[in-house]
Amino acid sequence: EVQLEESGGGLVQPGGSLRLSCAASGFTFSSFWMHWVRQAPGKGLVWVARIDNDGRSTTYADSVKGRFTVSRDNAKNTLYLQMNSLRAEDTAVYFCARGFVGPDYWGEGTLVTVSS
Amino acid sequence: DIQMTQSPSSLSASVGDRVTITCRASQGIRNDLGWYQQKPGKAPKRLIYAASSLQSGVPSSFSGSGSGTEFILTISSLQPEDFATYYCLQHNSYPWTFGQGTKVEVK
Numbered sequence: 291e292v293q294l295e296e297s298g299g300g301l302v303q304p305g306g307s308l309r310l311s312c313a314a315s316g317f318t319f320s321s322f323w324m325h326w327v328r329q330a331p332g333k334g335l336v337w338v339a340r341i342d343n344d345g346r347s348t349t350y351a352d353s354v355k356g357r358f359t360v361s362r363d364n365a366k367n368t369l370y371l372q373m374n375s376l377r378a379e380d381t382a383v384y385f386c387a388r389g390f391v392g393p394d395y396w397g398e399g400t401l402v403t404v405s406s
Numbered sequence: 407d408i409q410m411t412q413s414p415s416s417l418s419a420s421v422g423d424r425v426t427i428t429c430r431a432s433q434g435i436r437n438d439l440g441w442y443q444q445k446p447g448k449a450p451k452r453l454i455y456a457a458s459s460l461q462s463g464v465p466s467s468f469s470g471s472g473s474g475t476e477f478i479l480t481i482s483s484l485q486p487e488d489f490a491t492y493y494c495l496q497h498n499s500y501p502w503t504f505g506q507g508t509k510v511e512v513k
């Protein structure tokens with residue numbers, strides 16, 4: 291069974307940093323592109339970033355480019371999102387998802403709150 | 407960026423009703439579109455991929471159609487568990503973009 295489990299969310303002050311993790315199981319992690327998608331409270335889904343299966347290629351939404359870094363450790367079956375210079379508008383539930391032609395499986399998400 | 411315009415933003419329907427939701431892309435995206443269902447506090451669940459292919463395990467009451475710029479999700483007979491919010495997602499080019507969502511509520 292495919293499972294994705296995010297962790298690392300929490301309350302952080304504006305300008306601060308946080309690293310999210312996504313632990314994958316039930317499939318060959320190293321064969322799949324992975325994505326981060328976020329959802330602000332009461333709002334819609336927004337794609338954030340993607341990484342190819344071996345971690346050599348990444349793409350970001352303009353809103354996070356230069357502040358967020360997506361990476362992966364295929365030996366640990368884990369996806370990461372390093373978030374720096376956080377802003378109030380980054381407050382959201384962050385989902386990891388797998389897929390090349392649109393995400394098929396998603397984790398349940400982890401809440402990041404940016405507030406003083 | 408490709409804009410996805412989804413309509414309606416909400417609708418009220420009864421069990422057994424036929425429901426249609428539309429997504430229009432600001433430029434052609436071939437069939438690079440998926441439909442997702444999301445319930446409150448839960449992760450999105452993919453219903454349809456490649457615009458018209460049914461995800462394994464999803465009831466056949468769900469169907470998708472379209473190509474290019476106009477796409478439709480149809481629920482042929484609404485069931486109690488189908489009350490949720492639905493999103494389209496284009497994955498033709500980055501940044502991937504979602505429609506604004508359609509909340510299907512009980513009439």
